[in-house]
Amino acid sequence: MDTNENKKDKVFNVIVLAGELLLSNGAEIFRVEDTMERIAKAYGLDIDTFVIANGIFVTAQGNKSLHQFKIKHIPTGTTNLEKIELVNQISRQIEQKTYNVDKALDKLLELKNKKMYPSKVQIAAYGLGSSFCYFLGGSVTDSIVSLFLGIILGITMTLFMKSYVTKAIQNIMGSAIVTILAISAYNLGLGDNIDKMIIGSIIPLVPGVAFTNAVRDFIENDYISGAVRMLDSVLVAFSIAIGVGVIWSIMR
Structure with a gap:
């Protein structure tokens, strides 16, 4: 050649x-x-x-x-x-x-070949994102509890990623675990608003960027890609809803 x-x-x-x-x-x-x-x-x-x-x-x-x-x-x-x-x-x-x-x-x-952020940084980001429940109407105590729940969620998701668990199972299990812990913390007198703590804890799982990109693909007339990404975002949201809903129905 x-x-x-x-x-x-x-x-x-x-x-x-x-x-x-x-x-x-x-x-x-x-x-x-x-x-x-x-x-x-x-x-x-x-x-x-x-x-x-x-x-x-x-x-x-x-x-x-x-x-x-x-x-x-x-x-x-x-x-x-x-x-x-x-x-x-x-x-x-x-x-x-x-x-x-x-x-x-x-x-x-x-x-x-560049590796993603270290696990410690990713886990800390989960905690920081979860503490934003304060901006959703939660109290300071709710935000502190959500921060720790977010850290636990980050550890859980990191372990799931290393074990190659499917995305749907990751989101179902992750949201279910933080829901159990949020309800348990509330029953122990930690936190003021159970709903705010749960919402804050699952925020890191919400596919906001993916959903936004799906909309942008639709706007750019990339309908196939937009539909695929939209469906993926909806499935993630559905998985989170299953994890929270099942545990809430059992423990309420």
């Missing part, structure tokens, strides 16, 4: 990898397609893209015939805004001719 063809292969890999990172971390469909096309234009490669919520289809045109074609399945995952922003930064550097193909590929591979 000559040098020019080798460079085209690397450019194609950069384009696909950038799209994969964006989509797997919860970016909107129009952002994924726009970024891929911008990178291709910066490197002088003619491509056609078709992106849906869990897949990427890319073709790259050669001088006389089809150069490359790739289908990439992207499982629906969690939203990581940090990685989305870092991919956007890399694409901007590519447009400004700061990164050549090799450096861009190295940066994207480094980002792909």
Whole structure:
């Protein structure tokens, strides 16, 4: 393979990898397609893209015939805004001719292999998010109880993720556990509003960003992707409702 063809292969890999990172971390469909096309234009490669919520289809045109074609399945995952922003930064550097193909590929591979926030940070974030029940009308005591319940929820969800439990079961079990603990705490005289404590505790599970992105996909006429993401958000909400509802019915 000559040098020019080798460079085209690397450019194609950069384009696909950038799209994969964006989509797997919860970016909107129009952002994924726009970024891929911008990178291709910066490197002088003619491509056609078709992106849906869990897949990427890319073709790259050669001088006389089809150069490359790739289908990439992207499982629906969690939203990581940090990685989305870092991919956007890399694409901007590519447009400004700061990164050549090799450096861009190295940066994207480094980002792909970058680990998420440490478990301690994620657990602390669960607790902080749960303490926001104060803004939902809960008392200071409710917020303190919700903070600790959120930490317990974070530990529980971290353990579930390591054991590869399905998302639906994670949300059902997580919401059920914090509901049991919230009712138990209330019965022990901790907290003033049982409903506020439960709502505050399950806030970290609510798929707000995913739902917003689904709406944005609909607005951008990406109906297939919007429907997939909307359905995923509804299933998460339904799982949370099952976990809370079953325990509430039993313990009330």
